[in-house]
Amino acid sequence: MYKSTGFISFLLRRVTGIALVLYLFTHMWVIGSANSGADVFDSRLNFFQSTAFKFAEIALLAAVIYHGFDGIRLLIVHYFNVTEYRKSLFYAIFAASVLLVIAGGIPILLFALEG
Amino acid sequence: MVTATIRIQRFNPDVDKKPHIGEFHLEPDQDTTILDALQMSKSQQDGSVTFRRSCRHAICGSCAMNVNGSNMLVCNKPLAAVLDKNRRVTIRPLPYLPIIKDLVVDRSSFWEQYQRVKPWLIPPGDLPEKEFRVSPEEVEALNNAETCIMCGACYSACQVIGMTKQYIGPHALLKAFLRVVDPRDTEPGERLANLSGSDGVYRCHTIFNCIDACPKDLNPTQAIETLRKLAQKRRALDDARNERQKYIEEPVSTG
Amino acid sequence: MRIFLMQRISAIALLFFMTIHMIVVHYPPFHIDFSRILERMDQPIWKAIDIAFLFFVLMHALTGVYMVITDVERFGTFKRALAVLAVVIGIVAFVYGTMTVMAFQAPTTASAFVP
Ligand code: FES
Numbered sequence: 376m377y378k379s380t381g382f383i384s385f386l387l388r389r390v391t392g393i394a395l396v397l398y399l400f401t402h403m404w405v406i407g408s409a410n411s412g413a414d415v416f417d418s419r420l421n422f423f424q425s426t427a428f429k430f431a432e433i434a435l436l437a438a439v440i441y442h443g444f445d446g447i448r449l450l451i452v453h454y455f456n457v458t459e460y461r462k463s464l465f466y467a468i469f470a471a472s473v474l475l476v477i478a479g480g481i482p483i484l485l486f487a488l489e490g
Numbered sequence: 491m492v493t494a495t496i497r498i499q500r501f502n503p504d505v506d507k508k509p510h511i512g513e514f515h516l517e518p519d520q521d522t523t524i525l526d527a528l529q530m531s532k533s534q535q536d537g538s539v540t541f542r543r544s545c546r547h548a549i550c551g552s553c554a555m556n557v558n559g560s561n562m563l564v565c566n567k568p569l570a571a572v573l574d575k576n577r578r579v580t581i582r583p584l585p586y587l588p589i590i591k592d593l594v595v596d597r598s599s600f601w602e603q604y605q606r607v608k609p610w611l612i613p614p615g616d617l618p619e620k621e622f623r624v625s626p627e628e629v630e631a632l633n634n635a636e637t638c639i640m641c642g643a644c645y646s647a648c649q650v651i652g653m654t655k656q657y658i659g660p661h662a663l664l665k666a667f668l669r670v671v672d673p674r675d676t677e678p679g680e681r682l683a684n685l686s687g688s689d690g691v692y693r694c695h696t697i698f699n700c701i702d703a704c705p706k707d708l709n710p711t712q713a714i715e716t717l718r719k720l721a722q723k724r725r726a727l728d729d730a731r732n733e734r735q736k737y738i739e740e741p742v743s744t745g
Numbered sequence: 746m747r748i749f750l751m752q753r754i755s756a757i758a759l760l761f762f763m764t765i766h767m768i769v770v771h772y773p774p775f776h777i778d779f780s781r782i783l784e785r786m787d788q789p790i791w792k793a794i795d796i797a798f799l800f801f802v803l804m805h806a807l808t809g810v811y812m813v814i815t816d817v818e819r820f821g822t823f824k825r826a827l828a829v830l831a832v833v834i835g836i837v838a839f840v841y842g843t844m845t846v847m848a849f850q851a852p853t854t855a856s857a858f859v860p
Binding site: 395479 | 753763767774778780806844849
């Protein structure tokens with residue numbers, strides 16, 4: 376196993392990517408209950424809006440944000456000659472992701488705690 | 491100087507089931523290289539320690555190994571630079587490749603993939619009487635790729651190689667890049683067509699390990715990015731190359 | 746090459762759609778029920794946006810999973826079958842998702858949702 380920042384970014388990209396695919400199909404199934412009418416929709420969604428799921432949503436948010444920023448990083452590498460700055464680029468997007476997860480996580484946390 | 495501990499990953503296929511670590515205690519000088527340390531272990535303590543080396547000055551590419559988790563040439567690296575604070579260093583064979591014995595790995599997939607990209611130059615049919623003339627800018631664009639010594643450090647640092655040996659690999663893609671951008675080569679379009687299959691440039695996941703590992707400071711990742719871009723305009727590249735080769739024998743104006 | 750391009754195109758599209766989705770749809774967090782969603786989904790423009798979003802998200806997810814699987818040497822031999830499977834899953838999921846988007850319709854029995 377060859378460890379490097381590149382490997383960490385790759386691993387995180389893959390793990391968040393696979394997690395998001397699994398989430399996507401669950402998400403489609405949950406929202407898909409709208410096909411069977413408003414009542415089914417409301418009852419199924421109620422189940423997924425318990426406090427535990429709201430905490431899980433923070434993890435979801437983190438996955439989305441990291442995967443997105445990593446994508447931006449890759450696009451930058453594809454279209455500009457910046458391989459020299461590969462490490463700083465990774466640290467920068469990682470820091471940006473953390474900040475954004477905190478900023479986005481606080482409202483979710485507050486909402487989860489108040490009800 | 492104080493004692494240094496050299497931890498070498500040992501594996502003898504005749505007796506061992508799994509690789510294990512062997513420790514050697516040496517008294518290195520200030521200018522002992524890692525390779526010297528290996529050689530000292532072999533000659534003074536255990537003659538069965540097996541590793542590859544030839545030139546001892548970083549040009550043959552036989553001595554690439556994994557030292558403290560990073561791939562490097564051991565012949566041009568001072569031992570002092572890799573010792574940790576307990577004065578220890580761990581030397582393993584190149585990762586992701588089958589081990590033959592101790593630090594010697596089987597590099598056949600490396601060479602097979604290399605053959606696959608036709609690493610040689612395909613010159614125009616009628617060779618110039620005297621020489622090809624190439625401008626300094628065109629040489630600049632090669633990004634020193636011609637100085638690759640085929641040591642395999644990048645190849646075995648690549649996580650994609652860890653998953654599939656079908657991938658062409660950074661070493662061969664760098665060589666392909668060298669040929670594709672070389673103004674003397676006649677078949678850049680066809681080369682690119684062969685590189686854009688599912689085992690080629692699009693299998694690279696931009697992990698950057700190849701740059702980190704390269705002992706010659708080359709940039710396989712940027713080469714792959716360039717090939718990706720060129721692969722999307724093969725026709726235009728072929729035409730431009732044909733145009734260029736019409737005056738390949740004439741002196742280039744230097745502005 | 747096709748897969749690579751599909752991934753990058755959908756990635757760029759997703760940067761745009763995902764931002765909209767996160768900010769407009771999920772921020773600030775609220776308790777989801779059918780009538781609440783309907784306020785937004787009643788407008789045809791949102792239906793169009795969500796269908797486009799669905800299209801790109803499926804493209805990105807399926808090409809991503811395809812790359813993850815074919816990266817492993819052992820599965821490389823099933824490339825063709827995997828590609829066909831991905832297309833089938835994509836079409837089924839797209840149709841199902843589009844039906845879901847369309848299902849957000851004010852009920853014709855006009856009693857419950859008239860303000
Ligand atoms: S021995 Fe030749 S490169 Fe190290």
